[in-house]
Amino acid sequence: MSTTEAVRPVLSGRDAYRAELTALAAADPRILCLEADLGGRGHPFAEAHPDRFFNLGIAEGAMIDMATGLASAGFRPFVSTFAPFAALRAAESIKLGLGYLGAGVVVVAPYAGVSGAWFGTTHHCLEDFAVLQSFPGIVIAAPYGEEETRAIVREAAASDRPYYVRTGRNAAYRGLLRPGEPVPPVTWAGDGVPDGVCLVSVGEVGTELCLQAREQRPDLGHAHLCRVDAGHLTEAASLLRSRFRRFVVVEEHRPAGGVASSLALALPDAQVHGVGAGNRWPSHGGSHEEVLTALGLDLAAVLAAVDQA
Amino acid sequence: MTAVASETTVEELRARAVHARRLVVDMAASAVGCHLGGSLSVLDILIAGLDRADRGDGTELVLSKGHAAAGLYAALHVSGRLPEDPSVRYGQAGAPFTGHPGPLVPGVRFPTGSLGHGVPYAAGWALARRFAGSGLGIAVSGDGELQEGLVWETLQVAAARKLGNFVLVVDRNGGQNDGLVADISPLPDLRARFAAFGFATAEVDGHDLGALRDVLAGTGDGDRPLAVVANTVKGKGVPVIEGKAASHYVKIDAARAAKWKRTLR
Numbered sequence: 001m002s003t004t005e006a007v008r009p010v011l012s013g014r015d016a017y018r019a020e021l022t023a024l025a026a027a028d029p030r031i032l033c034l035e036a037d038l039g040g041r042g043h044p045f046a047e048a049h050p051d052r053f054f055n056l057g058i059a060e061g062a063m064i065d066m067a068t069g070l071a072s073a074g075f076r077p078f079v080s081t082f083a084p085f086a087a088l089r090a091a092e093s094i095k096l097g098l099g100y101l102g103a104g105v106v107v108v109a110p111y112a113g114v115s116g117a118w119f120g121t122t123h124h125c126l127e128d129f130a131v132l133q134s135f136p137g138i139v140i141a142a143p144y145g146e147e148e149t150r151a152i153v154r155e156a157a158a159s160d161r162p163y164y165v166r167t168g169r170n171a172a173y174r175g176l177l178r179p180g181e182p183v184p185p186v187t188w189a190g191d192g193v194p195d196g197v198c199l200v201s202v203g204e205v206g207t208e209l210c211l212q213a214r215e216q217r218p219d220l221g222h223a224h225l226c227r228v229d230a231g232h233l234t235e236a237a238s239l240l241r242s243r244f245r246r247f248v249v250v251e252e253h254r255p256a257g258g259v260a261s262s263l264a265l266a267l268p269d270a271q272v273h274g275v276g277a278g279n280r281w282p283s284h285g286g287s288h289e290e291v292l293t294a295l296g297l298d299l300a301a302v303l304a305a306v307d308q309a
Numbered sequence: 310m311t312a313v314a315s316e317t318t319v320e321e322l323r324a325r326a327v328h329a330r331r332l333v334v335d336m337a338a339s340a341v342g343c344h345l346g347g348s349l350s351v352l353d354i355l356i357a358g359l360d361r362a363d364r365g366d367g368t369e370l371v372l373s374k375g376h377a378a379a380g381l382y383a384a385l386h387v388s389g390r391l392p393e394d395p396s397v398r399y400g401q402a403g404a405p406f407t408g409h410p411g412p413l414v415p416g417v418r419f420p421t422g423s424l425g426h427g428v429p430y431a432a433g434w435a436l437a438r439r440f441a442g443s444g445l446g447i448a449v450s451g452d453g454e455l456q457e458g459l460v461w462e463t464l465q466v467a468a469a470r471k472l473g474n475f476v477l478v479v480d481r482n483g484g485q486n487d488g489l490v491a492d493i494s495p496l497p498d499l500r501a502r503f504a505a506f507g508f509a510t511a512e513v514d515g516h517d518l519g520a521l522r523d524v525l526a527g528t529g530d531g532d533r534p535l536a537v538v539a540n541t542v543k544g545k546g547v548p549v550i551e552g553k554a555a556s557h558y559v560k561i562d563a564a565r566a567a568k569w570k571r572t573l574r
Contacts, residue, residue: 037453037487055487057456057494058424089423118341118400120407122375122422283411285341286402294402 010174013167013204014080014110016149021078022048024157031157032070034079036063060090064105068097071104076157082116083109083166087128098162099135105163106156112142112166113205113252114277114292118285125166126277130257132164133229139163140229142203142251143183145175148226151183168204171288176207176224183226186239190214192221197309198244199302202228202251202259205292209250209275213302220306228259237266246271248305252297253277275305317360322518326356329383330546330573334566335396336379342560343399343408346543346550348380350482350515351449354539355384357521358447358478363388367444369434371419373427374451374480375409382406382414390416424450425457428477432467435475435534445528447476453485456494461506464536468507471532476525477508479536480515482543484554503536515539546573 011019022044025031033045035055046053056063060081067077079086086109087094097103109128116123132140139161143149149167156163176187189211192198198221201210210222221244225236240247240263247267249260253276260274277295284294292298329352336343351374362368372381382395391414398404405413409422421427428448435446450460467475479499483490490496500510509531513520521539528535543557544550547569550559561569 035487037456037485037493039487041487055493058453058485059456059458059494061458085423116408118408120378120409120420120422121411122409122420283405283407283413284402285398285400285404285407290402 010172011146012170012172013143013149014108016146017080017108017153017165017167018044020150020153021045021157024154025049025052028076028157030074030076032075032077034063034067034077036060036081036085038081060085061093064090064093064097064107067105068093068101068103072101076104076106078106078108080108080110082111082123083125083128084111084123087125087131087164091131094132094164095135098138102137103162104160106165107163108165108167110167111169112203113168114282114295115168115171115288117288117291121281121283124282126252126254127257128166129228129253129259133257133262137162138229139227139232141165141227143167143226144201144204144207144224145173145177147177147179147181148175148183151177151181152226155183166203169288171204173204173208185227185232185235187224187226188222189224190220190222192244193219196221196244197246197248197306198223198240200225200240200247200249200259200263202249205252205297206250209299209302212299213306216303217306225259230262233259233262234266237263241267241270245269246309248273248275248302248309250275250302252292254279271309273305273309275301319519319522322356322360322522325387326353326518327573329356329380329387331570332383332386332394332396333379334547334569336399337559338561338563338566339396339399341400341408342558343379344376344557345379345559346484346553346556347374347377347451347480347482349545349547350541350543351377351480352380352384352545353516353518354449354478354480354521355380356388357518357525358449359384359388359390360522361445361447361525367438367441368447369418369431369444370447370449371421371427371431371434372410373421373431373448374424374454375422375427378408378410378422381410381417385414385416424454425459428460429463432463432472432475435472436470438474439472445474445476447478447525449478449480451485452479452481452483452496453490455479455496464503464506464508467534472534473532474528475534476528477534477536479538480541481538482541484543484557486557488554500538507533508536509533510536510538512538512540515541516545548572548574
């Protein structure tokens, strides 16, 4: 980069989604963008492709069902609303449309986990992996950083499969991928030592915590997973087991139905420990980090789990 | 059931509203800001509704448009139900005053903010109070919130079950997160829609505390639920933001808050 070149700010997951989809749609007339009143004013897709942008209002179930109709007619609809309203409120629409019908709809869900922080319990979603992975056939992705988010959006746009993509709120991370790279089954972010413990990171918070943990414990392996549905986890589990047999999975999710529980089933001869958001209801204010700490998901918890692994 | 007249004067209600608006502006000056425009538009409805609930007959008010939490907390405080000044710890770690309300806050029974749910919560409360023989279930929704199908399912049920003690008050400020209701999903003939569902209907100035008090005092008779279209102004009371869509979510500094509080009306 030349000294005169401006440094572009890193985009949050949801902004990276909007930017990448807007660019892709220029060359793919099948792509549509649907929102349920949470896309914000000045959505780049609406400005670039107004005839293919639809803010349907506060109607999440209708939005996903309409997207199923659009996909069945040959379009590639991307729909977005906050994770609790997509994965929980519209769960039956996802089950029937994306699951049973296998409709080629891509659901992009920001505000996953407790990234909504002080907004409170109604705006948190610590259960989406559990719900989504119980519907066979849907690709579930939890990208970390701008480039991985862009890569999974490109992958989804080129595919005809249903996708669920979870992101955080406004936090921005550069991520582990280089621009233009595809998302591998496993991104190795730390080799670790033979017979050591391997961190398995999922999503924005899980990956940030694992990167922080390795700064203190460079002896740890670190495998980052983006796609976490059953099919992709089976492939990833084989790759993980080829190098390690003790794992600490870090994810912003409840224990039930999370990636740790899925990997434990996929790796019966390995030790799989989970560090997540526990089973309490996050019902107080604070920043994202403060709410995570209140739930017991922080660096200290990761390091303690490593010691016990 | 018999109509219940409020014992609180309109002047007293107005004083509460002014106090509450000051608190809401203070919450906009918190570290996280707040949904200011909708909190100020719904405030007078909440003041009048909580006064109605204070009659002691088992009436419950549910703020379904939970993003106006700052308005609810302020209204609960000035109405004497919430002892703590919510503006001091709004949004902070360890405090229950989240951006959408939940049952850890004194005076709040239901979690709202995922839009639509507060309407059936209130209808369920009304059904329960019918067994008890007194009291209303009052839901306060936004107009954008009416885009949620759950609202209309509840209207159908309430009319079918002749829930004469159920009241829906719509804070019709014309705005929603991404813009104007009229642009995103218009609601023409709103009062006629409610009537078509079998509701008794009324339309009031949503900032006229006397009118709000009167319309809520007169409910509870007969077997038709009541829908009240309360026409309001987003950001009501702070002249520089009144009616502006950009007032939906606001974060200001203490100096601006002090300036705005001096201009409150």
